[in-house]
Amino acid sequence: MPLDLVKLYRKMYHSRYFEQAVAALWQQGKISGEMHLSMGEEAICAGINDHLRDGDALALDHRGTAPLLMRGVEPLSLMKELLGKSDGLCGGQGGHMHLFEPDFLAASSGIVGATGPAAAGFALAARYLRRGKIAVSYFGEGAINQGMLMESCNLAAAWQLPVLFVCKDNQWSITTRSETVTGGKIIDRVRAFGMSGDEIDGSSVAEVWETAGKVIDKIRRQNVPAFIQAHCVHLEGHFLGDPLIQLGRRPFKKIQELGGPLVKSILHLQGANIKNRTNAIHGIGSAMLDHIRADSLKKKDPVRILREKLAIPGQEIENIERAIEQEIDTLVIQATATET
Amino acid sequence: MRQKTFAQAIEDALAFAMAKDPRIIIIGEDVQMIRVNLTARFGTDRVLAAPISEAAFVSAAIHAAMAGMRPIVEVMIVDFIAVAMDSILNHAAKIRAFSGGRWNAPIVIRTACGGGYGDGGQHMQSLWGWLAHIPGISVVVPSNPEDAAGLMFSAIEDENPVIYLEHKLLADYWLEFMGKGGRNTVEFNVPAAGALGKVSVSPVNIPLGKARICKEGADLTMVSLGVGVHRALEAAGELAHEKIDCEVIDLRTVQPLDQDTICASVSKTGRLLVIDEDYLRFGLTGEIAAVCLENNLQFKYQRIATETTIPYSHERELQVLPNSERICRAACKMLGIPPKV
Numbered sequence: 001m002p003l004d005l006v007k008l009y010r011k012m013y014h015s016r017y018f019e020q021a022v023a024a025l026w027q028q029g030k031i032s033g034e035m036h037l038s039m040g041e042e043a044i045c046a047g048i049n050d051h052l053r054d055g056d057a058l059a060l061d062h063r064g065t066a067p068l069l070m071r072g073v074e075p076l077s078l079m080k081e082l083l084g085k086s087d088g089l090c091g092g093q094g095g096h097m098h099l100f101e102p103d104f105l106a107a108s109s110g111i112v113g114a115t116g117p118a119a120a121g122f123a124l125a126a127r128y129l130r131r132g133k134i135a136v137s138y139f140g141e142g143a144i145n146q147g148m149l150m151e152s153c154n155l156a157a158a159w160q161l162p163v164l165f166v167c168k169d170n171q172w173s174i175t176t177r178s179e180t181v182t183g184g185k186i187i188d189r190v191r192a193f194g195m196s197g198d199e200i201d202g203s204s205v206a207e208v209w210e211t212a213g214k215v216i217d218k219i220r221r222q223n224v225p226a227f228i229q230a231h232c233v234h235l236e237g238h239f240l241g242d243p244l245i246q247l248g249r250r251p252f253k254k255i256q257e258l259g260g261p262l263v264k265s266i267l268h269l270q271g272a273n274i275k276n277r278t279n280a281i282h283g284i285g286s287a288m289l290d291h292i293r294a295d296s297l298k299k300k301d302p303v304r305i306l307r308e309k310l311a312i313p314g315q316e317i318e319n320i321e322r323a324i325e326q327e328i329d330t331l332v333i334q335a336t337a338t339e340t
Numbered sequence: 341m342r343q344k345t346f347a348q349a350i351e352d353a354l355a356f357a358m359a360k361d362p363r364i365i366i367i368g369e370d371v372q373m374i375r376v377n378l379t380a381r382f383g384t385d386r387v388l389a390a391p392i393s394e395a396a397f398v399s400a401a402i403h404a405a406m407a408g409m410r411p412i413v414e415v416m417i418v419d420f421i422a423v424a425m426d427s428i429l430n431h432a433a434k435i436r437a438f439s440g441g442r443w444n445a446p447i448v449i450r451t452a453c454g455g456g457y458g459d460g461g462q463h464m465q466s467l468w469g470w471l472a473h474i475p476g477i478s479v480v481v482p483s484n485p486e487d488a489a490g491l492m493f494s495a496i497e498d499e500n501p502v503i504y505l506e507h508k509l510l511a512d513y514w515l516e517f518m519g520k521g522g523r524n525t526v527e528f529n530v531p532a533a534g535a536l537g538k539v540s541v542s543p544v545n546i547p548l549g550k551a552r553i554c555k556e557g558a559d560l561t562m563v564s565l566g567v568g569v570h571r572a573l574e575a576a577g578e579l580a581h582e583k584i585d586c587e588v589i590d591l592r593t594v595q596p597l598d599q600d601t602i603c604a605s606v607s608k609t610g611r612l613l614v615i616d617e618d619y620l621r622f623g624l625t626g627e628i629a630a631v632c633l634e635n636n637l638q639f640k641y642q643r644i645a646t647e648t649t650i651p652y653s654h655e656r657e658l659q660v661l662p663n664s665e666r667i668c669r670a671a672c673k674m675l676g677i678p679p680k681v
Contacts (some may be wrong), residue, residue, distance in 0.1 A: 029525030032458020032654040034518050084458070084653030095460035095652025110462045111423065112392045145391035148423070173392060175373035181391035241521020243373070258376065265381035270359040276383030283384060284376060 001213075006320070008050065008205050009306050012042040014324050015066040016303050018075060021332050022065065022082055026240050030336065031082050035096060038066030039235040040203075041168050043302035045070050047208025048136060048166060048228075051216045057105035057122035057135040059115035064099040064108040067138060071104050075328070079335040113146025115139050116165070120152045123161035127223070134162040134219050141229075142173030144186050156225035157193040163225040164216060165190070168202060174238045175287060190227040202230030203302040233300040248291035341538040346510040349485035349539045351377065353492040354412065356543055358382055361410060364496065367401050368414030374513070394420055398449065399427030402501070405447040406435065410496065418453040418467045418505060432501040433476035447502070448495045453481075454507040454567060454617055455661055457519030457528050458654035465650065466566070469616070469623030471503050472595035478502040478548050479594040483510070483569040485537040487592055490546030498548065507566045510534045529658075531570030549596030553605070557587035560671055561605040563628055564615035565591040568662055572615050575667035584675060594624060602628060603635045611640045611674050615662050620645035642670040
């Protein structure tokens with residue numbers, strides 16, 4: 001199968017525009033609770049999912065929208081689920097962190113790291129029932145320190161299970177810089193289980209697609225697990241309304257809100273010594289500064305990067321985009337119109 | 341007394357205790373940002389950012405407590421406590437018994453709980469009955485700022501493991517973090533008296549295992565905790581229009597359970613209605629009935645609790661969680677009068 005960037009762009013733009021619609025509905029208060037989007041992860045999902053076949057399984061984390069769309073789940077039923085409608089994908093019972101589609105063996109979890117054992121189990125079943133099929137486990141780099149994920153890497157290696165572990169690495173565990181709570185290098189750690197580990201640029205769909213193609217082919221033929229660490233960004237932060245993203249977009253307002261109590265705490269007579277306090281403030285401040293300079297995120301936007309690389313006329317790209325926008329605009333009207 | 345939010349009352353209690361006792365450290369995911377003021381004041385040596393490794397850092401905190409520290413370990417939301425359950429069920433809860441009373445783990449496990457903001461069944465559970473089922477653990481569920489502070493002081497001073505649950509509808513920053521996210525297009529049924537209230541300026545301990553009678557009454561005893569207390573008070577207000585005089589008890593702690601206060605009230609009213617946001621079966625609602633029966637009380641009984649996995653759909657979620665309509669209907673049923681709603 002040759003690399004078809006236009007096809008991948010369609011998928012990525014479709015997911016992006018779908019999630020922009022989700023974000024708007026969430027802002028309008030029509031979608032409740034938290035909302036973790038895949039914006040910034042599209043190249044990873046598109047590049048990997050393009051190699052999946054009937055009978056392959058997906059273990060999804062709290063960002064299940066993009067991988068499900070790209071796997072072929074009915075967009076209208078997915079949108080209805082996010083809106084909590086009783087005719088949604090899961091009857092409005094699951095919601096965006098708990099999306100299930102048995103036809104694609106796709107199961108989600110909001111528990112960090114839980115996709116490791118899930119994929120190992122799907123792969124185990126494949127060994128008995130669906131030879132040559134694989135299971136993909138999606139998770140963020142924050143999950144790499146979760147015991148159950150590490151145990152699953154070992155299980156898959158020891159039992160020779162056809163699992164592809166996909167680490168979507170944006171360097172942040174909500175507001176904590178992941179490297180500050182992680183020992184060693186992720187890729188060294190997983191290679192120590194005896195599986196292959198590839199570290200790639202997750203904002204380049206071509207790179208993801210090429211690597212995933214080779215790795216998945218090996219998993220299918222040899223019944224072994226493998227690991228891909230793909231670097232990416234989260235354009236909307238950890239979730240919509242992410243406090244650090246809000247800070248980045250409206251720094252003065254947020255700092256004003258934080259300011260009073262924070263200054264009082266820093267200056268309180270009882271507490272740590274000056275050195276410790278200065279270190280603490282430095283840590284907090286640098287996390288904030290990183291997000292105030294959030295423009296750097298846009299430079300790693302996989303949809304934008306691919307758009308600039310497409311070797312077709314601009315008008316053609318726009319036609320593709322308009323068609324997708326029309327489809328989703330109509331879908332939003334349909335999804336929000338029903339009373340159920 | 342000073343007006344404080346529920347969240348501020350807890351934070352001030354922690355700051356007071358941390359200034360007094362250098363053995364107190366805070367451990368948890370994202371705590372340096374979530375507890376930014378404590379981090380700025382006490383430094384990153386006292387507020388430790390943990391990796392997403394609940395099984396490891398909760399167990400490590402328990403054993404640091406055994407070795408002389410007084411950790412307050414935060415598990416973001418109680419649903420995630422399942423990942424660390426072995427360290428609680430098989431270790432923290434049993435150290436005192438196993439060591440013949442020679443060793444203990446003075447740890448506070450602080451975690452957010454409860455629903456009402458449309459986040460789905462894996463992020464909005466209560467689980468206090470499930471946790472209190474294990475001998476050797478205290479379980480605290482404050483319903484207002486004053487209790488939140490007073491119970492935190494007692495939890496910190498307790499020589500044994502205490503799980504401290506703060507409801508997300510009461511703690512404003514949790515609701516902002518997980519429910520609002522900077523939006524003003526969403527509304528939640530936040531009990532005003534639970535989210536904001538007067539708190540004593542000097543630290544006042546509220547002992548674990550001492551319930552509070554929020555409202556006296558003669559016809560019916562309502563027992564609840566957390567947000568349920570406010571739903572019960574709301575229902576009691578409506579029932580007063582029907583000339584039904586309800587007594588409302590706030591348990592404050594599930595374990596130890598204040599059996600005396602419950603039994604005294606039920607023996608007076610002869611009617612017991614338990615309102616529990618946790619799951620219905622094999623939990624607190626049944627336990628309170630059992631306690632009253634063991635005390636040879638004769639009474640009529642109804643219960644309102646969460647019977648299923650909490651639906652994501654916000655509308656349906658509000659039907660599944662205890663609400664004042666359901667409470668009123670159950671009360672009317674016990675009194676044999678037709679329900680108004």
